[in-house]
Each structure stands twice: as structure tokens, then as C-alpha cells.
Amino acid sequence: MTPDDASDDDGVAQRCGLIAIVGRPNVGKSTLMNALVGQKISITSKKAQTTRHRITGMRTVEEAQFVFVDTPGFQMKHANPLNRTLNRTVQSTLSDVDVVLFLVEAGRFGSDDEKVLSLMPEGKPLVLIANKLDEIHRRSDLLPWLQKMQARHPFTEFVPMSAQKKSDVDRLFGILKPYLPEQDWFYEEDTLTDRSEKFMASEIIREKLFRLTGDELPYTSTVVIDKWEEEEGGTRRRISASIVVERDAHKGMIIGGGGERLKRIGSEARQEMEKLMEARIFLELWVKVRSGWADSEEHLRSYGYE
Numbered sequence: 001m002t003p004d005d006a007s008d009d010d011g012v013a014q015r016c017g018l019i020a021i022v023g024r025p026n027v028g029k030s031t032l033m034n035a036l037v038g039q040k041i042s043i044t045s046k047k048a049q050t051t052r053h054r055i056t057g058m059r060t061v062e063e064a065q066f067v068f069v070d071t072p073g074f075q076m077k078h079a080n081p082l083n084r085t086l087n088r089t090v091q092s093t094l095s096d097v098d099v100v101l102f103l104v105e106a107g108r109f110g111s112d113d114e115k116v117l118s119l120m121p122e123g124k125p126l127v128l129i130a131n132k133l134d135e136i137h138r139r140s141d142l143l144p145w146l147q148k149m150q151a152r153h154p155f156t157e158f159v160p161m162s163a164q165k166k167s168d169v170d171r172l173f174g175i176l177k178p179y180l181p182e183q184d185w186f187y188e189e190d191t192l193t194d195r196s197e198k199f200m201a202s203e204i205i206r207e208k209l210f211r212l213t214g215d216e217l218p219y220t221s222t223v224v225i226d227k228w229e230e231e232e233g234g235t236r237r238r239i240s241a242s243i244v245v246e247r248d249a250h251k252g253m254i255i256g257g258g259g260e261r262l263k264r265i266g267s268e269a270r271q272e273m274e275k276l277m278e279a280r281i282f283l284e285l286w287v288k289v290r291s292g293w294a295d296s297e298e299h300l301r302s303y304g305y306e
Ligand SMILES: Nc1nc2c(ncn2[C@@H]2O[C@H](COP(=O)(O)OP(=O)(O)OP(=O)(O)O)[C@@H](O)[C@H]2O)c(=O)[nH]1
Pocket: 023, 024, 025, 026, 027, 028, 029, 030, 031, 032, 043, 044, 045, 046, 047, 048, 049, 050, 051, 072, 073, 074, 131, 132, 133, 134, 135, 161, 162, 163, 164, 165
């Protein structure tokens, strides 16, 4: 055996592969990916459509390295350029993965799920994850539904589970392992994400923003990091970021009476960044109005959604 062989110390061949998680908005994709990676990587919120970027996380279990790709929720209601970009991102993500996890809510299959299913590439292993099993009160209802799903598409596996239940998530690794090709790992064993700290910072701000504004704020609001300075050998960061919204009314909504809400968004985001980056963070937050940006392909490119 040569040192280049894809094997670990015991001579067991290493496996490594890409896994995409797809499904309509709010079905639990981010929750599942975070549970699989074992740490909060992607942002979750009760508000649909919070995940817009392609986020990867990875987890190595014994000889197998699972590299997860989180995809944005499909948006079908409005066909503006932002939504077209989202669907393009999903399709380009799927073209180079080894297995696709198609999430639905256990016992439900609506036209929005159907639309997602119709966009799945042919010839790729497609695993049906029937998530939120904990919300099904009569398990006997599930069998006829599973049979219908089986008739609908040649899924390679059927996995009823709850992304919030650890034993279900652990079981999924065993189910997925055979789909990973035998090849060297892409990442070191303990790597969790290849996203930059800058990206994580903007995601954290965006999560706080949506959490603290509830359902009032349209999902087109975004966060841009304007300044990033490291001091004291990396133990201190000065970060300046802008929340970009479409209307003056949204700006007021974010700032809140006496600036209270913006202060809270900033302080919660700062605390989470300090934990993640193990550094002192000085965070400056601005709110800017960029009217109509979601309708302009030009703006989308400049904000990095290509
Ligand atoms: N009861 C229950 N709730 C779940 C489960 N998994 C996720 N949820 C909840 O479903 C909601 C949506 O979860 P997300 O993980 O943000 O969904 P998503 O598919 O990433 O959503 P988008 O970002 O909009 O595409 C959250 O309130 C989760 O807590 C589950 O197994 N059981």
C-alpha cells in the first residue's frame, strides 16, 4: 500500500462525498444540516426563506467524511430576478453532488414540494426525508402516505425522522455512508465549515435581524460587511456592517423606538460572534435603503448572489 491510498490507519478505505439538502422553504433544511454537522452553521428562523447562500458544513464519522451543501428554499410565488438566482443556485449545487436529500414534512406533499421534486436531476440518488415525524400523532397514518410517495418517484431510500432528534440524525449517517465514493477526504477530520468568518458574521447579523423583527420585514433585506479590521494579533476585530433594505418604512422597523431594536440586534450579534471567533468584537451597524434592489440583476451581482 502506498501513502497515497485512500485509507486510514486500519487500512479501511476512506470515503468522501457531497450531499445536498433540498426542499421547499421552512421544511427544516437548516435544522437538519446543523444537526448533522453538530454545530450551528446555517441560520434558522421561523420565518421562511432565511437561507439564501450556499452553505457547506462537514462531519467525519469513522472512515467517512460527509460534506453537506445547504441550498436556499425554492421561491415560487414571485418570479423576480432574486428568485431566478435562487433557483439557479440550487440547480448548479445539485449538478455536482453524490446524493440529494429531498426534505418534505412527514404526511404532507403539496404543490410546492412537487415543484421542487420536478427540478431534481435524473440519475442522482434521491433520498426522501420525511421530516417533523414528531408532529405526526398517529403513526398508522404514515404508511399509506409512504406508499403514495413510493409510487410518485423512485426514491433510493425513505427516511421518516425528526431533524430535532439526535438518534434519528445519527442513524442517517449510516444510511448515507454507502452513497459516498471511496476517495480521500477533502478536509481535515475536525473541520466544520469552509465559510469565512466574514460570511459567518453577516449570517449572524441577518439571523438576529429576522428573529427580532418577526414577520414584518421582507426577506429581501440583506447584510453587507463594509469594514473588517483585526487588531492585537487577531484577538480584537472592528467590524462595520450595513443592513440593506428596500424602503424607508423597513428602516424604521429595524431601528425601532429610540434605536432600541437596532441596539439589540447589534448586541446579540456581537455576543454570538465573540463566542464563534474567540475574539473581542466591536460592531458598528448601519441601516441603508436601497430601493428596488431585489428587482435588479445588477445589484444582485454586486451583493454576491451569483
Ligand atoms: N416539530 C419539528 N419542527 C422542526 C423540525 N425540523 C425543523 N423544525 C422547525 O421548522 C422550522 C423551519 O426550520 P428551518 O430549518 O429554518 O427550515 P428551512 O427549510 O431551512 O427553511 P428556509 O431557510 O426557509 O428554506 C423551524 O421553526 C424549526 O425549528 C422537526 O423535526 N420537528
